[in-house]
Structure formats: C-alpha cells, structure tokens
Amino acid sequence: TAPQDQTYKGGSNVPFSFNVAGEPGTPTCEYKMINPSAGSPIALSPGAKVDNNWPYSGILLSASLTQNITYSYNITCRKSGGAFLDSDTFWFEVDGQAPNTSITYRTPGPTYIDFNESLYYKDLTLRLSCTDIDQGFLPGEFGCDKIIYCNNSGAVDCTPSTVSSSQKNIDFSSVSFGTYKLCYFSNDTGGNTENTTCKTVNID
Numbered sequence: 001t002a003p004q005d006q007t008y009k010g011g012s013n014v015p016f017s018f019n020v021a022g023e024p025g026t027p028t029c030e031y032k033m034i035n036p037s038a039g040s041p042i043a044l045s046p047g048a049k050v051d052n053n054w055p056y057s058g059i060l061l062s063a064s065l066t067q068n069i070t071y072s073y074n075i076t077c078r079k080s081g082g083a084f085l086d087s088d089t090f091w092f093e094v095d096g097q098a099p100n101t102s103i104t105y106r107t108p109g110p111t112y113i114d115f116n117e118s119l120y121y122k123d124l125t126l127r128l129s130c131t132d133i134d135q136g137f138l139p140g141e142f143g144c145d146k147i148i149y150c151n152n153s154g155a156v157d158c159t160p161s162t163v164s165s166s167q168k169n170i171d172f173s174s175v176s177f178g179t180y181k182l183c184y185f186s187n188d189t190g191g192n193t194e195n196t197t198c199k200t201v202n203i204d
Contacts, residue, residue, distance in 0.1 A: 003092045005139045009190045010096015014065065017057040018075060018088065020046070025080025029056055033064070034089070035072040065094050070137040095141045098194040099132040101186045108173065120204035123173045130166040130186035142190035149184035157198045158183050177203050 008014055020027045026046060033039035046054040065071060072091035079085045104112035108123040115126060130144035144166035150158040151170065160183050170182065183198040 004090050005092070007093040007095050007139050007142055007190065008065075009142075009192060010066075010068065010094055011062050012065075012094075013062050014060040014092060015057065016060065016073070016090060017055065020054040020056065020077055020085070022052055023054060023079060023085065027054055027077045027079060027085055028082075029075060029077040031058065031073050031075045033071065034074050035091075036067060036069060041076070068095055068097050068133075068135060069093070070135070070139075093135060093137070093139050093141070095135060095188070095190055096192060097133045097135075097141070098192040099130050099144050099186045099188050101147060101184055101194060101197065102129050102131065103127070103182075103184075103199060104129070115199065117200045117202070120202040121172070122204055124171075124201070124203065125173060126170045126182065126201070128164070128168045128170070128184055132188050142188040142192065145187050145189045147184060147186050149182065151180055151182040151201070153178060153180050155179050155181065155200065157181055160184055160196060172201060172203055175203055179203075 030041040030043045032041040044056050046056050070091055070093050074089050076087045077085045103115045104127045105115045106112050106125050107121050112127050128147050130147050132141045132144050135141045147164045147168050148160040149162055150160045152158045180201040182201055183196055185194040185196045187193040
C-alpha cells in the first residue's frame with residue numbers, strides 16, 4: 001500500500017494505491033480513516049485487471065487533512081461473493097508547520113545564551129539555530145533545511161538573502177560601535193517557511 005511512512009506538506013492532496021492479487025472475480029474494497037477519528041467507509045472501484053492483479057487507487061483531499069499529525073487509514077477487501085478477503089493499514093504524516101529560528105549570543109566566552117536586543121554588547125558573536133517542531137510520531141516532521149538571513153548597519157530592516165545551514169554563527173566582534181539590524185527566517189525540507197524576524201544589534 002502506498003503511501004507509507006511519508007510526510008506531506010499541509011494543504012496537499014495525498015494519493016494512495018494498492019493491488020489485490022490472485023482473485024478471479026472482481027473484489028470489493030473500501031477505505032476509512034482510523035486516526036485521528038474513525039470515518040465512514042468509502043468504496044473504491046478497481047482498474048482493469050493486469051497480470052492477475054486488481055489495481056486500486058484514490059486521493060485523500062487536503063480538506064480532510066487539516067491537522068499536523070500522523071494519519072492512518074484502513075483498507076478492507078472482500079471477494080466477489082462478499083466473503084472477507086484481506087485488510088491493510090497505511091499511514092503518513094502531514095506537516096504544515098514552519099520551523100522556528102532561535103537567536104543566542106556569546107561575548108566572547110564559549111557559552112551561548114539568549115540574546116536581548118535592548119542591551120549593548122562588545123566582542124559579540126550571534127548564533128542562529130533552526131528547530132523544526134517535533135510531531136512525535138514516525139515518519140515525523142520534515143526537518144530544517146536552511147536559514148536565510150541578512151544584516152546591515154543602521155536601524156533599517158534588510159531583506160534576508162544569504163543562505164546558510166540550519167545553524168549559523170555571525171561575528172560582530174570586529175565591527176564599529178553603533179546599531180545594526182539582523183533579519184532572518186528558516187524553512188524546512190518540505191517548503192514550510194517561517195515569517196521573517198528582525199532584531200536590533202547594539203554594539204558598544
């Protein structure tokens with residue numbers, strides 16, 4: 001049965017397919033959601049028989065997949081005469097949540113702590129770290145992909161365009177005293193994108 005152990009972006013339709021093999025008559029199959037809640041069975045019609053296999057397929061519409069969770073569905077098939085033939089379960093994850101980017105600093109010791117933009121700093125190194133929200137079950141969330149950031153002097157926000165990995169250290173230890181802006185966001189491997197955040201960086 002497909003899909004199995006896959007993660008889909010929120011708002012996506014999810015196609016599924018399976019085969020019933022070795023049944024001479026046309027089997028009858030149905031599927032229903034069993035997590036997060038039991039749904040009503042929905043009947044499926046097979047495609048043309050190929051090499052002793054009856055192919056089935058369907059599409060789970062995004063309107064029914066609105067939660068960021070692991071969904072599971074049960075498939076039940078019966079012989080042409082109505083006797084039970086087989087059943088199976090498939091599951092997949094929906095992840096429509098953008099990752100979070102945290103900002104920490106050190107000056108200049110080895111330990112990074114939470115950054116406070118209202119303070120003034122010397123010998124400053126900032127660290128941007130991307131964390132994707134843990135959904136708790138396999139196959140799980142997509143995971144962080146990139147951090148996109150920018151920084152400039154003055155109090156004007158910039159447009160992030162520099163691409164980095166899911167963790168980036170930015171050195172302000174050699175810049176002149178004054179006010180700087182650092183703007184950033186992260187995305188995950190499924191294309192969920194965080195809103196841009198801008199911080200004021202005061203160098204003394």
